[in-house]
Amino acid sequence: MGGSVLALQFFFYSKYLLPVYIAVGSAVFVLSLRLLHALDREDIELISDFLKPYPRLGFVTRWFEKLLGV
Numbered sequence: 001m002g003g004s005v006l007a008l009q010f011f012f013y014s015k016y017l018l019p020v021y022i023a024v025g026s027a028v029f030v031l032s033l034r035l036l037h038a039l040d041r042e043d044i045e046l047i048s049d050f051l052k053p054y055p056r057l058g059f060v061t062r063w064f065e066k067l068l069g070v
Contacts, residue, residue, distance in 0.1 A: 001029050002025075005021050005025045008020070008021060030067060034068050034069060039064070040070060043070075044061055044064055044065055044070050047061050047064065048061040
């Protein structure tokens with residue numbers, strides 16, 4: 001993740017590209033989680049249990065399930 005962001009900054013450096021750097025780093029992180037099968041159903045349930053006091057954040061667990069294929 002860090003390597004991809006550093007490579008991107010090396011070729012396209014600008015302080016205005018910070019959101020792009022964050023998006024690229026996040027995309028590489030999620031891709032690595034999916035490829036390594038680092039999360040399973042129990043992890044998603046733990047996140048869901050943690051977010052139960054905040055019903056407006058229920059979309060987070062659904063998003064993780066769809067994005068990571070869990």
